[in-house]
Amino acid sequence: xxxxxxxxxxxxxxxxxxxxxxxxxxxxxxxxxxxxxxxxxxxxxxxxxxxxxxxxxxxxxxxxxxxxxxxxxxxxxxxxxxxxxxxxxxxxxxxxxxxxxxxxxxxxxxxxxxxxxxxxxxxxxxxxxxxxxxxxxxxxxxxxxxxxxxxxxxxxxxxxxxxxxxxxxxxxxxxxxxxxxxxxxxxxxxxxxxxxxxxxxxxxxxxxxxxxxxxxxxxxxxxxxxxxxxxxxxxxxxxxxxxxxxxxxxxxxxxxxxxxxxxxxxxxxxxxxxxxxxxxxxxxxxxxxxxxxxxxxxxxxxxxxxxxxxxxxxxxxxxxxxxxxxxxxxxxxxxxxxxxxxxxxxxxxxxxxxxxxxxxxxxxxxxxxxxxxxxxxxxxxxxxxxxxxxxxxxxxxx
Amino acid sequence: xxxxxxxxxxxxxxxxxxxxxxxxxxxxxxxxxxxxxxxxxxxxxxxxxxxxxxxxxxxxxxxxxxxxxxxxxxxxxxxxxxxxxxxxxxxxxxxxxxxxxxxxxxxxxxxxxxxxxxxxxxxxxxxxxxxxxxxxxxxxxxxxxxxxxxxxxxxxxxxxxxxxxxxxxxxxxxxxxxxxxxxxxxxxxxxxxxxxxxxxxxxxxxxxxxxxxxxxxxxxxxxxxxxxxxxxxxxxxxxxxxxxxxxxxxxxxxxxxxxxxx
Numbered sequence: 001x002x003x004x005x006x007x008x009x010x011x012x013x014x015x016x017x018x019x020x021x022x023x024x025x026x027x028x029x030x031x032x033x034x035x036x037x038x039x040x041x042x043x044x045x046x047x048x049x050x051x052x053x054x055x056x057x058x059x060x061x062x063x064x065x066x067x068x069x070x071x072x073x074x075x076x077x078x079x080x081x082x083x084x085x086x087x088x089x090x091x092x093x094x095x096x097x098x099x100x101x102x103x104x105x106x107x108x109x110x111x112x113x114x115x116x117x118x119x120x121x122x123x124x125x126x127x128x129x130x131x132x133x134x135x136x137x138x139x140x141x142x143x144x145x146x147x148x149x150x151x152x153x154x155x156x157x158x159x160x161x162x163x164x165x166x167x168x169x170x171x172x173x174x175x176x177x178x179x180x181x182x183x184x185x186x187x188x189x190x191x192x193x194x195x196x197x198x199x200x201x202x203x204x205x206x207x208x209x210x211x212x213x214x215x216x217x218x219x220x221x222x223x224x225x226x227x228x229x230x231x232x233x234x235x236x237x238x239x240x241x242x243x244x245x246x247x248x249x250x251x252x253x254x255x256x257x258x259x260x261x262x263x264x265x266x267x268x269x270x271x272x273x274x275x276x277x278x279x280x281x282x283x284x285x286x287x288x289x290x291x292x293x294x295x296x297x298x299x300x301x302x303x304x305x306x307x308x309x310x311x312x313x314x315x316x317x318x319x320x321x322x323x324x325x326x327x328x329x330x331x332x333x334x335x336x337x338x339x340x341x342x343x344x345x346x347x348x349x350x351x352x353x354x355x356x357x358x359x360x361x362x363x364x365x366x367x368x369x370x371x372x373x374x375x376x377x378x379x380x381x382x383x384x385x386x387x388x389x390x391x392x393x394x395x396x397x398x
Numbered sequence: 399x400x401x402x403x404x405x406x407x408x409x410x411x412x413x414x415x416x417x418x419x420x421x422x423x424x425x426x427x428x429x430x431x432x433x434x435x436x437x438x439x440x441x442x443x444x445x446x447x448x449x450x451x452x453x454x455x456x457x458x459x460x461x462x463x464x465x466x467x468x469x470x471x472x473x474x475x476x477x478x479x480x481x482x483x484x485x486x487x488x489x490x491x492x493x494x495x496x497x498x499x500x501x502x503x504x505x506x507x508x509x510x511x512x513x514x515x516x517x518x519x520x521x522x523x524x525x526x527x528x529x530x531x532x533x534x535x536x537x538x539x540x541x542x543x544x545x546x547x548x549x550x551x552x553x554x555x556x557x558x559x560x561x562x563x564x565x566x567x568x569x570x571x572x573x574x575x576x577x578x579x580x581x582x583x584x585x586x587x588x589x590x591x592x593x594x595x596x597x598x599x600x601x602x603x604x605x606x607x608x609x610x611x612x613x614x615x616x617x618x619x620x621x622x623x624x625x626x627x628x629x630x631x632x633x634x635x636x637x638x639x640x641x642x643x644x645x646x647x648x649x650x651x652x653x654x655x656x657x658x659x660x
Contacts, residue, residue, distance in 0.1 A: 378654055
């Protein structure tokens, strides 16, 4: 069983080349008008199989170890805290979990860890939780991936949830990967869609791959829980319903859950972040077109008028005009706000992959051929030093 | 210090262009590079070695052509490379990938620190680093922007972890795993001598048997997740260019934006 499980059925292949275009790895070529797959380059992703109009490509998927997946129920949401409040992505996930739990006829359970947090449990119930599993410990007051993972692994073993969701944040990503490996189950990052296959009772997880080039649907058929992370703003938060009732289960875990090989020393808040990029509804970004560092004040003014976060292209960051934490793009942050305003950014592909999922994209650039205009909903070809002040004035006057 | 750097070979996106008609990305004859984030992990390993002495080893799990990525890492100053390559690894998800890398780190023996990029630019999951740490049973620090003094008396390291709204300072005991962000350093260019050495160096290949794993532990059968369908996202609609003098254009833009502002 050492051979890879992909084959071209020569009788069906007509040499149309659809698979060659579809392959993200350049693993397919035509030889005598028949598709040939270079097994060293192929990752069995299945893009060619989907693209083939003739069903000429087959992939044999070996059946993994079957484990008993019965007896698992309920949809869990890991509740993430940011300093004094609950992260908005957690409420958005509670909203989605309600839909999934409705399809599965099960409950939404919020998993809430920390120190002195009992007062916030009510809000979780108002926004969709049927139950809150609360673990209060002084040592859980600050997030440490190891300690949180140890705690949640114990809870999963006790309660056996069917699905576990978390935000695709620095906290969520660092945590759930540890849990999935310990429990031995599947985890899918950055899902943009979560649905239930009602017949098979499976969570269908949809996520972009290869910089948004391709969408993939992923399942975890043989292991439980089915785990997924979702970015900010992808799902919708429910309006609080003060008539909702729920149960709070206080868990006191005995035994060792604190890992003494890692120690939290301190947290330093950086004041330059008025609004967190991942969390922002609107982002105003500046690029090389600003010419010099002091002109970033224009971007800040527009951002302030719109109550938006400030982003930047790699060119502006590399030139030292603004700290790295503002960088949007492949080597910076990936964002998907409601409105993204790109000022003086030409739109290199590395920038585009970091912001092209934004709902509305506005581009202001003096070069009519800038690639940013190709993906912008609204474009102004013009001098940003004239356009931005006018726009600021307009917003302020309303 | 005995440091291992885990890298991944990824398609180079600078060669990807947008098809103006469909607004989708086209990839033709895409060449491969080291995942951009891994370049910072390589540089950090070389700097730590320069400062504290020791040994650096780079590993990758990938097909035969990933040899290029390993040689590039050697040219940048890494001492040794090991190529984890086996057809049985193909189709591994992040669970199986982190198992294979963890097994290799165990086999290298007496490793103090593992460095990874924060995520790969093609998959974007950021799951493999913490996955390796968990398979090994080690503590981790993700999104690290600075590694401070290493304390050899207490076998620990202090580092700064970049968060959404600032950063936190963590102290970890060895052995540990650290994933790094771009801010941590500025990678050097390969030296001529480094390139010469990289060309000649012997790179051992470890397959599934060398790692003490069975066929069903990796690849599709060792992966809890399964890809059931791949499809193209709906193309982004081409937008409008707002014409007119700057005041006119701003007026029009503002009235359009107002629709989306509430």
